[in-house]
Amino acid sequence: xxxxxxxxxxxxxxxxxxxxxxxxxxxxxxxxxxxxxxxxxxxxxxxxxxxxxxxxxxxxxxxxxxxxxxxxxxxxxxxxxxxxxxxxxxxxxxxxxxxxxxxxxxxxxxxxxxxxxxxxxxxxxxxxxxxxxxxxxxxxxxxxxxxxx
Numbered sequence: 001x002x003x004x005x006x007x008x009x010x011x012x013x014x015x016x017x018x019x020x021x022x023x024x025x026x027x028x029x030x031x032x033x034x035x036x037x038x039x040x041x042x043x044x045x046x047x048x049x050x051x052x053x054x055x056x057x058x059x060x061x062x063x064x065x066x067x068x069x070x071x072x073x074x075x076x077x078x079x080x081x082x083x084x085x086x087x088x089x090x091x092x093x094x095x096x097x098x099x100x101x102x103x104x105x106x107x108x109x110x111x112x113x114x115x116x117x118x119x120x121x122x123x124x125x126x127x128x129x130x131x132x133x134x135x136x137x138x139x140x141x142x143x144x145x146x147x148x149x
Contacts, residue, residue, distance in 0.1 A: 009070045010044040016060050017042075030059035047071075063089060081110070 017027050028038040032055050040046040041056075048056070050064075050073055057064035063086035068074040074082060088102050 009048075009067070009072075010042040012070045013056065013067075014042045016062060020060050022060075027056070027059055031055040061090070062086065081115075 028035040053067040054064040065082040066086045
């Protein structure tokens with residue numbers, strides 16, 4: 001396990017909070033932690049637990065795994081995968097089903113290239129793997145129609 005680098009975590013949290021346009025007090029309230037405690041985390045004076053990081057991530061609407069990597073809880077070599085997954089999950093332009101399908105495709109490419117692992121795709125998404133193409137509109141010849149065109 002990597003050592004905890006609380007300073008970088010604090011800077012990252014502050015940046016995410018500002019990007020979300022939240023005050024320290026608003027984030028503390030949303031995450032269910034005290035204002036002084038969150039301030040100490042941001043200044044690198046406190047080492048938060050994984051549970052606190054999860055609460056803060058939920059309040060910021062970002063991946064808890066991203067914060068775990070920043071805090072050193074997840075190994076650095078997992079960072080790229082975690083960041084890719086977080087970017088997919090955070091994209092507001094695609095719906096939840098599309099996110100899950102995209103994560104399935106990403107995981108299948110990783111496995112094909114020898115980097116398989118534990119996918120965090122839900123069972124519902126796995127069940128729709130085969131019939132995903134059938135869910136969208138079709139043209140007269142039976143091919144998928146893209147509603148954006």
